[in-house]
Amino acid sequence: MTDTEQFPVRVEQPDRNGGNIFSRVFDELTAFCRSRSLFILHYCTGCGAIELPPAMTSRFDMERLGISPMVSPRQADILLITGYVSVKTLKRVMLTYEQMGSPKYVIGICSCTVNGGMYWQSYATAKKLNDYMPVDLYIAGCMPRPEAVITGLRQLMDKIAAGEANGWEDYYRRYDYYLGHQQRLFGETWQTPTDVIAEARHYGLFGPETLGDHTRLLEQHQAPLEALEMQLGLGAPDEVKA
Amino acid sequence: MNDAHLPVERLSIILGEVKEVRVTQKGPRRTRLDVAADALPALLELLKGRAGFVHLSAISCVDWPDDAQFELVYHLWSYELNLLVSAHTRIDRDPGVYVSVYDIYHPAGFFERDIHEMYGVFFEGAPDMEKFILTEWDGPPPMRKEFDSEGWVNDHFDWQDYRPDWLLELEAQGGGVMIPPDEQRFSRRGIEDNDDAG
Numbered sequence A: 001m002t003d004t005e006q007f008p009v010r011v012e013q014p015d016r017n018g019g020n021i022f023s024r025v026f027d028e029l030t031a032f033c034r035s036r037s038l039f040i041l042h043y044c045t046g047c048g049a050i051e052l053p054p055a056m057t058s059r060f061d062m063e064r065l066g067i068s069p070m071v072s073p074r075q076a077d078i079l080l081i082t083g084y085v086s087v088k089t090l091k092r093v094m095l096t097y098e099q100m101g102s103p104k105y106v107i108g109i110c111s112c113t114v115n116g117g118m119y120w121q122s123y124a125t126a127k128k129l130n131d132y133m134p135v136d137l138y139i140a141g142c143m144p145r146p147e148a149v150i151t152g153l154r155q156l157m158d159k160i161a162a163g164e165a166n167g168w169e170d171y172y173r174r175y176d177y178y179l180g181h182q183q184r185l186f187g188e189t190w191q192t193p194t195d196v197i198a199e200a201r202h203y204g205l206f207g208p209e210t211l212g213d214h215t216r217l218l219e220q221h222q223a224p225l226e227a228l229e230m231q232l233g234l235g236a237p238d239e240v241k242a
Numbered sequence B: 001m002n003d004a005h006l007p008v009e010r011l012s013i014i015l016g017e018v019k020e021v022r023v024t025q026k027g028p029r030r031t032r033l034d035v036a037a038d039a040l041p042a043l044l045e046l047l048k049g050r051a052g053f054v055h056l057s058a059i060s061c062v063d064w065p066d067d068a069q070f071e072l073v074y075h076l077w078s079y080e081l082n083l084l085v086s087a088h089t090r091i092d093r094d095p096g097v098y099v100s101v102y103d104i105y106h107p108a109g110f111f112e113r114d115i116h117e118m119y120g121v122f123f124e125g126a127p128d129m130e131k132f133i134l135t136e137w138d139g140p141p142p143m144r145k146e147f148d149s150e151g152w153v154n155d156h157f158d159w160q161d162y163r164p165d166w167l168l169e170l171e172a173q174g175g176g177v178m179i180p181p182d183e184q185r186f187s188r189r190g191i192e193d194n195d196d197a198g
């Protein structure tokens, strides 16, 4: 696992006891600027993704709000989950979420991310997204129209500007809770390449609920990561026959 | 056989050569054939070779737990006759083994693998019976009728809180959840699920 201690990270801890008034001004300015330049990583898991092209392009034009798409999780601020999340997909969503740099925000679009929606009875679809990662905002609807998506994004901007969109901190503070739900669904041996606990320490967000029974279970099963082997699947159909 | 015959007639001439096949005309271009399990591969061979049914569009499987049988339906399309034929056959649910028709129709490999995964039917001679879509699933084959999907869901997931505080405010204004899911779902209303495969 990467030794995160090597990287210099400056943690912006708002001075909550008053203190220097100029630091508060600076915090507010930072929050304001943050809310005006958001890059979204849209993980198009379900049918709700179909409402994003109109929301992004000229008709509703989300770029006028300072929001534009980003191709890599490392550079994105918002993780947009657009619809039902199957259990297999959820694993990939978790990997993506953990690789995003903080501060990060999660929006669940569609009823399916809220409670499983019309797939409530399906063995293959995860129900409550906020069991597995902190969700800052849900936009319900099957599927929500671009107006609703834009309204939701504006609400998120307001929350960020007001310093209230702190779901990502919760992931570090209560990692054990989220990990517990992940283990319940993916099995005891579930492990991601990100060392969340070390990151929590590093960000100064290590709390009493970061560790617990589930992180102990993780430690028991944790295997050192190995680089994946490159494979090209070019097997000719004839080989299958033989 | 000459082209003056209507497609359906041409088909029935060919089928006249097969014993013990029950033909039902479902519509002008849809024919249902019921055939015993051991005669099905020969029937498919005949349809492909003599009537141009070169397109196997799907194989579907139906679980009939009361009869202890699986029904396999082979959907075939002929570009010469412009006819859709569905060949039905039944196999025993236990042990649920049948022969693969991969050597007649190559796309069958794909459908058989899917059926194996969803119903646990094993196809002898199929090129690949490995996991297909449910690669990370280790429960029972989920499309079998005895698999209790809702029970599995209740064991593995928590439900959203449907009466959170912020919603009460909305409800006071006349909005909110009209019928909570608990009251809506069949299994919770005490209504028997009538869909007993029949």
Ligand code: SF4
Pocket: A046, A047, A048, A082, A083, A084, A109, A110, A111, A112, A113, A117, A118, A141, A142, A143
């Ligand atoms: S809420 Fe509706 S539109 Fe959205 S993912 Fe679910 S089924 Fe699809």
